[in-house]
Amino acid sequence: MFLKMMKYRFAVSEFARYDRAGMVLCLLGLLFVAFGCLLISQDAAAADGRTKSVSPLDEKNPLSNLWSGFYYAKKETKAMQLDDFGNPGSFYVEEGAELWKKKVGAQGKSCASCHKDASVSMKEAGVRYPVYFAPLDRMINLEQRINLCRQDFQKEKKFEYETRELLALTAFVRAQSRGMPVRVKITGPAKPYYEKGKAFYYQRRGQLDMSCAHCHENNYGKSLRSNLLSQGHANGFPTYRLKWQKLGSLHRRFRGCNKQVRAKPYAYGSEAYVNLELYLNWRGSGLEVETPAVRN
Amino acid sequence: MRFRFLKSGSCGCVKTLSWQRSLVNGACFLVLVTFVILAFISTNALIAAETGSETEENGLVKFQIINLIHSKSIQHSLSGKPGNPKRGEALMVNRKKGNCIACHGLDVFAEKAKTKPNIYADMGEIGPSLNGIAGRYQEGELRLLLVDAKQIFPDTIMPAFYRIERFTRVDDPFLNKPILKPQEIEDILSFLMKQK
Structure with a gap:
């Protein structure tokens, strides 16, 4: 009825032509605005694992939706991570930047002497470690790569695990990959280590007789007393934990988890933990690197 | 003949009269019931026999x-x-x-x-x-x-x-x-x- 009336109006109106032109312009304008809105909304809802889940890169992943630990963190903790000035992990990254340039050893070499600008040379490092290292015939993680450089090229004593220097340098290097999706290689020589890491993940251990999967695969999103269980990803490490009041390595977290189920923890940098680190990074492949993340 | 023997009625009896067959069936049933009752009693006796907290070699108390x-x-x-x-x-x-x-x-x-x-x-x-x-x-x-x-x-x-x-x-x-x-x-x- 309304349309008929409109038709009639256009037919009889002497301004009909102008009206039509106006309408077309109006429609075009509306379309433009709508398209813009769509772009903006898509941007806001970009899958990052923090506000919207990410699909795993490997379809064999037992998790169909990946959620970063950020998603399960408390509101204030999230705010702390997002604010670069308020993120206590940022201080470590800055310290790491200083160490990157610091010349040490007999030959007076710094990391920058060989690797130059970390934002270029280290862009991928945080995404693909641990990697298979042929000379030692095993997997090495970032901490171990840094120490190998230190011993072999800088001719300096290695940093002990969990020292402020090693944490700072590791965080600085991994922070270069911030926002890039984790993507570790589990094929070729890495395959057997991946398998070992997987076996570790599903092995019940400790007096409480639980495997990683019991909490982080079967029960994520549920509360365990005062904590909300996450999917247990590695994408934010080294992480500033409020509980520690300090930046800490992934292996420190592993040791904490093991002790919580009353299992004997492995040593920092042990082969068992590096294999688990590889497996966890595979489970989280697709999630963005968040180093230095802030967690409860 | 052997084949016929296996094929014939309950309890493997050949050419039995119907009253004989029911007698055998009844006996079988009685034995079965007795067995079940006996088994039940013996389990209960086993449970009843276990009292208090004896300690095993590994230090834990015994339980069944x-x-x-x-x-x-x-x-x-x-x-x-x-x-x-x-x-x-x-x-x-x-x-x-x-x-x-x-x-x-x-x-x-x-x-x-x-x-x-x-x-x-x-x-x-x-x-x-x-x-x-x-x-x-x-x-x-x-x-x-x-x-x-x-x-x-x-x-x-x-x-x-x-x-x-x-x-x-x-x-x-x-x-x-x-x-x-x-x-x-x-x-x-x-x-x-x-x-x-």
Whole structure:
């Protein structure tokens, strides 16, 4: 009825032509605005694992939706991570930047002497470690790569695990990959280590007789007393934990988890933990690197 | 002939009269019933024979798991004594002991959390609620669930609170020790049996 009336109006109106032109312009304008809105909304809802889940890169992943630990963190903790000035992990990254340039050893070499600008040379490092290292015939993680450089090229004593220097340098290097999706290689020589890491993940251990999967695969999103269980990803490490009041390595977290189920923890940098680190990074492949993340 | 023998009627009798056959059938049935009754009595006698808390070589008290078709259970008190529900409640909220509420919710505790949040708050949601648990399980089944829940649910996350074997890499302070003592199991059990 309304349309008929409109038709009639256009037919009889002497301004009909102008009206039509106006309408077309109006429609075009509306379309433009709508398209813009769509772009903006898509941007806001970009899958990052923090506000919207990410699909795993490997379809064999037992998790169909990946959620970063950020998603399960408390509101204030999230705010702390997002604010670069308020993120206590940022201080470590800055310290790491200083160490990157610091010349040490007999030959007076710094990391920058060989690797130059970390934002270029280290862009991928945080995404693909641990990697298979042929000379030692095993997997090495970032901490171990840094120490190998230190011993072999800088001719300096290695940093002990969990020292402020090693944490700072590791965080600085991994922070270069911030926002890039984790993507570790589990094929070729890495395959057997991946398998070992997987076996570790599903092995019940400790007096409480639980495997990683019991909490982080079967029960994520549920509360365990005062904590909300996450999917247990590695994408934010080294992480500033409020509980520690300090930046800490992934292996420190592993040791904490093991002790919580009353299992004997492995040593920092042990082969068992590096294999688990590889497996966890595979489970989280697709999630963005968040180093230095802030967690409860 | 042999083939015919196997094919013929009940109890393998050849060319039997109908009254003979029913007599044999009746006898068979009687023997079977007697056997079942005897078996039942002997099991009960076995349960009855076990009293108090004898200690095994490994340091744990002896207990017997009764495996029936529909339920598995431990019928007798591990300590030989009844439990104390008040003590049981304290053990359930103690993080270093039962810590049951890390995973299980219970309305009675939620009510108490309003006045004593530091003791009762933050109940977990991993395991099923304990509301009305005594109506869902018999005492013996609940005792076995506390002792070793994997006997009933093999894949469960729930720890075995009274077991010291078949573990991987138990940390030194906990090696060869069960999480709870026999009397502590009974105390928790007595509290749970009040949740009707």
